[in-house]
Amino acid sequence: MKIAYKHLLRFLKDQPSIDDLSLKLFQLGHEHKIDDSIFDIEFTPNRGDCLSLYGLSRDLNIFYKQNSDIQISKDDISDLKINFSNNANLDCPKISFLNIQIKGKVNEYKDYLNSYFECFNLKKNNFFTDISNYLAYELGQPTHAYDADKINGEITLEHNKKNEAFLTLMGEEIIVQESELVFINDGEIINLAGVMGGMKSACDENTKNVLIECAYFKPESIIGRALKYNLKSDASYKFERGTDPDIHEIALRRFIQIVKDHAQIKSISIFEDNSYKHTNEIIDFDVNKINKILGVNLTEKRYLEILKNLGFVIEKDSIEVPSFRSDISHQNDLSEEVARIIGYNEIESQEFKINSSCKSSNSEYGEEKLKAHLINHGFAEVINYPFSEKNNGQLKIDNPLDSNKGFLRVSLLNSLIDNLIYNENRQKDSIKFFEISDIFELDRKTKDIKATKKLAVIISGRQGHNYKLFSKKLDKNYLIDLFNEISIDISQYITQVDRQLLKTKIKTPIFAIELDLNLIDKNINYSKAINKKIKKDFVKYEKVSDFPSSYRDLSFLIKDPSRVHEVTYMIEKYKSETLKKSFMFDFYDNKDSNEIKVGYRFLFQSQNKTLTDIDIERELKNIINQILTIESVSIPGLK
Amino acid sequence: MSQKSDIILSLNTETDTGSTHPINNMKDHIVSILCSFGFEQAHGPEIESEKYNFDMLNIRESHPARQMHDTFYVDEKKYVLRTHTSPVQIRSMISNNPPMAFVSGGKVYRKDDDATHLPMFHQVEGIYVDENVTFSHLKDLIYKIIYSLFGDDVVLRFRPSYFPFTEPSAEVDILSQDGTWLEILGCGIINPIVLENCNINTENYNGLAFGLGIERIAMLKHGIQDIREFYKSNLDFLSQFK
Numbered sequence: 001m002k003i004a005y006k007h008l009l010r011f012l013k014d015q016p017s018i019d020d021l022s023l024k025l026f027q028l029g030h031e032h033k034i035d036d037s038i039f040d041i042e043f044t045p046n047r048g049d050c051l052s053l054y055g056l057s058r059d060l061n062i063f064y065k066q067n068s069d070i071q072i073s074k075d076d077i078s079d080l081k082i083n084f085s086n087n088a089n090l091d092c093p094k095i096s097f098l099n100i101q102i103k104g105k106v107n108e109y110k111d112y113l114n115s116y117f118e119c120f121n122l123k124k125n126n127f128f129t130d131i132s133n134y135l136a137y138e139l140g141q142p143t144h145a146y147d148a149d150k151i152n153g154e155i156t157l158e159h160n161k162k163n164e165a166f167l168t169l170m171g172e173e174i175i176v177q178e179s180e181l182v183f184i185n186d187g188e189i190i191n192l193a194g195v196m197g198g199m200k201s202a203c204d205e206n207t208k209n210v211l212i213e214c215a216y217f218k219p220e221s222i223i224g225r226a227l228k229y230n231l232k233s234d235a236s237y238k239f240e241r242g243t244d245p246d247i248h249e250i251a252l253r254r255f256i257q258i259v260k261d262h263a264q265i266k267s268i269s270i271f272e273d274n275s276y277k278h279t280n281e282i283i284d285f286d287v288n289k290i291n292k293i294l295g296v297n298l299t300e301k302r303y304l305e306i307l308k309n310l311g312f313v314i315e316k317d318s319i320e321v322p323s324f325r326s327d328i329s330h331q332n333d334l335s336e337e338v339a340r341i342i343g344y345n346e347i348e349s350q351e352f353k354i355n356s357s358c359k360s361s362n363s364e365y366g367e368e369k370l371k372a373h374l375i376n377h378g379f380a381e382v383i384n385y386p387f388s389e390k391n392n393g394q395l396k397i398d399n400p401l402d403s404n405k406g407f408l409r410v411s412l413l414n415s416l417i418d419n420l421i422y423n424e425n426r427q428k429d430s431i432k433f434f435e436i437s438d439i440f441e442l443d444r445k446t447k448d449i450k451a452t453k454k455l456a457v458i459i460s461g462r463q464g465h466n467y468k469l470f471s472k473k474l475d476k477n478y479l480i481d482l483f484n485e486i487s488i489d490i491s492q493y494i495t496q497v498d499r500q501l502l503k504t505k506i507k508t509p510i511f512a513i514e515l516d517l518n519l520i521d522k523n524i525n526y527s528k529a530i531n532k533k534i535k536k537d538f539v540k541y542e543k544v545s546d547f548p549s550s551y552r553d554l555s556f557l558i559k560d561p562s563r564v565h566e567v568t569y570m571i572e573k574y575k576s577e578t579l580k581k582s583f584m585f586d587f588y589d590n591k592d593s594n595e596i597k598v599g600y601r602f603l604f605q606s607q608n609k610t611l612t613d614i615d616i617e618r619e620l621k622n623i624i625n626q627i628l629t630i631e632s633v634s635i636p637g638l639k
Numbered sequence: 640m641s642q643k644s645d646i647i648l649s650l651n652t653e654t655d656t657g658s659t660h661p662i663n664n665m666k667d668h669i670v671s672i673l674c675s676f677g678f679e680q681a682h683g684p685e686i687e688s689e690k691y692n693f694d695m696l697n698i699r700e701s702h703p704a705r706q707m708h709d710t711f712y713v714d715e716k717k718y719v720l721r722t723h724t725s726p727v728q729i730r731s732m733i734s735n736n737p738p739m740a741f742v743s744g745g746k747v748y749r750k751d752d753d754a755t756h757l758p759m760f761h762q763v764e765g766i767y768v769d770e771n772v773t774f775s776h777l778k779d780l781i782y783k784i785i786y787s788l789f790g791d792d793v794v795l796r797f798r799p800s801y802f803p804f805t806e807p808s809a810e811v812d813i814l815s816q817d818g819t820w821l822e823i824l825g826c827g828i829i830n831p832i833v834l835e836n837c838n839i840n841t842e843n844y845n846g847l848a849f850g851l852g853i854e855r856i857a858m859l860k861h862g863i864q865d866i867r868e869f870y871k872s873n874l875d876f877l878s879q880f881k
Binding site for chain 2: 345
């Protein structure tokens with residue numbers, strides 16, 4: 001919520017600087033940003049009482065003394081004869097209608113009213129709607145202004161009986177669903193209760209006879225409704241977080257006063273329907289309990305001072321919670337109030353030590369060893385979302401993100417296939433992935449959900465990027481050998497993924513396994529598996545390029561074998577912005593001539609663009625020029 | 640000749656090392672820090688009942704988190720994909736007697752998908768229930784956790800916040816190098832309503848709780864700007880965490 005610094009100052013007797021105020025707001029838990037002397041405050045959802053100048057200044061009272069002297073009308077108000085039926089008093093136990101008739105012209109807005117619109121760059125609507133909007137900002141109580149001349153006959157508050165079209169005062173037509181809380185007049189919806197009024201009964205610049213609705217709606221009756229109809233409503237935001245049921249009279253008298261400040265009033269009358277049985281919460285006055293929760297030594301005097309300044313009423317041994325603090329009901333709530341005023345950062349810490357003898361858990365021991373084994377063999381661990389589009393009797397998500405993510409996967413393999421294709425499309429020619437995750441199924445007998453921990457592994461392409469593995473393909477035997485090393489026979493679980501079903505032109509075979517981790521966990525030979533290490537050196541990540549990579553191969557003839565290391569060293573040390581990776585993919589030892597031939601692959605990729613042949617050739621030339629400075633090294637066929 | 644065979648032998652023919660997913664590595668790192676403080680690791684299901692995910696944690700029916708737009712509901716609203724790891728703590732508190740200290744980490748789900756929010760992310764949470772647990776003990780624990788993660792010279796601040804399951808509640812920020820405050824974790828004194836829901840005698844016992852978002856910590860530690868990178872399974876990304 002946006003609150004202007006200069007407006008807030010009007011409600012504080014002391015006049016803190018904006019920086020001091022900002023610090024205190026943080027201390028009280030009102031996180032915010034400041035832009036052009038306007039606080040944009042993210043109030044926590046339990047603090048509906050702070051959503052106004054009046055409410056926030058009340059929370060700041062202990063620091064800056066609230067100026068609670070609000071100018072309100074003290075006029076006598078006659079009874080309003082209105083035909084109103086409240087058929088939903090569980091949702092709205094308290095509601096008033098105030099009728100104001102004015103005569104003559106509306107004068108120019110006074111500074112306090114005008115400043116509200118100017119400060120936030122808000123469009124003025126009409127006199128009464130403008131007051132209603134300002135009043136919500138000033139006091140936190142939403143009101144709705146109907147043009148009384150557009151209301152005919154009975155008004156009812158009820159849950160509507162059928163879906164019905166409704167044109168909001170913002171000009172949006174929505175279909176209000178059956179059972180929504182609405183105000184009805186003359187057989188039509190005139191207000192989506194607690195959210196937004198309708199166009200038909202809205203005030204305009206000619207309105208002289210206004211009916212102000214001032215209601216207390218229970219938060220649970222309003223929550224989620226603006227979002228449901230995609231409406232932006234300050235009123236529902238406030239009602240959802242709880243408004244003060246005891247503020248209605250002040251709010252309506254303040255409304256009258258603002259009207260009086262700008263126009264001549266002909267008549268005022270009021271109707272109230274009140275079935276709200278509210279008794280303020282009572283909590284024991286127990287400073288020792290507060291000290292025990294916080295670990296502080298607060299005196300009774302200081303505790304009393306804090307509570308009184310926050311609006312609590314203290315009588316002997318009990319504390320009465322004010323009507324605007326519906327979030328307070330027990331000692332821990334009060335301890336938070338105290339901590340906010342002391343300042344969380346001012347509470348000294350005391351040494352934390354666990355007294356219980358905690359057992360260390362080793363339920364994931366086998367899994368950790370298995371992961372370490374796979375990672376040591378070049379596998380990358382992936383984590384995938386559990387959502388799946390296929391419906392083979394899987395558990396259904398009632399409200400999926402989109403229709404092709406409507407079920408919970410029962411196999412990890414499809415996710416790994418997607419991961420593999422994604423990387424093949426990024427010119428990766430050696431892919432080894434694994435994932436360990438629970439899958440969920442409904443046990444048809446018990447009707448309970450059964451979780452099974454699965455391991456899935458997928459491989460395709462070259463075994464590795466060195467001259468011994470480059471020409472070897474990842475295949476079925478590779479997987480068998482990999483698991484044999486830890487004494488697991490997985491041959492029966494290996495499947496070859498059918499490439500024809502995938503959107504890819506690559507022909508390299510794909511092999512995969514997927515199995516219930518519990519099936520093999522007991523059989524893993526731990527002595528042969530290495531221990532998993534948690535990495536504590538957190539590498540700085542380099543942004544992954546979105547542009548394609550290209551490679552070039554070079555073959556070097558080295559007449560003097562002792563120079564081989566100079567070649568490999570120079571290539572390893574060669575750095576440039578576009579050379580991403582290089583590795584020796586071929587090594588030939590010509591025993592007859594005593595020469596060595598090495599093949600190197602250079603992978604190029606830019607962070608900023610798709611590299612052209614010219615870019616790559618330029619970089620390659622630099623590499624060649626450096627390598628050829630080594631004696632006895634040549635590139636056969638180089639022009 | 641022997642010189643040549645030495646050259647061949649010394650050439651690098653090792654397979655490239657693979658990589659633990661950076662999120663799992665961070666989760667393990669945080670859990671291991673907490674285990675070194677004496678916390679015991681606990682596990683729980685990712686699909687939960689509303690009772691464990693919401694009711695027992697004092698998250699009432701009217702709370703925004705329970706709306707269909709925030710939570711994934713499963714099987715005709717019989718279950719939810721857990722929205723936090725807190726139900727694991729509830730299960731631990733029900734099946735154990737104080738004093739107890741549990742830590743749990745894992746996947747959680749929220750119905751969200753944009754540049755800064757994912758439908759699945761990871762949390763680590765801990766609870767400690769004993770006699771005479773105070774907010775000042777909680778502060779000391781939080782300092783220890785944050786110093787272990789970010790070093791002893793990091794500047795941090797506590798802010799009041801709101802969680803239905805803790806009271807008082809706090810959020811903790813650290814001061815970044817550019818002078819801005821970054822939110823790191825949420826914590827608080829366990830709301831006695833929650834303890835009572837778990838049949839713990841609140842006359843004798845109270846507790847503290849805290850929770851961290853793993854993606855956020857991993858992003859800070861590795862300098863990752865876009866949270867979506869974690870789940871693209873891009874080898875160019877994953878291979879950086881060897």
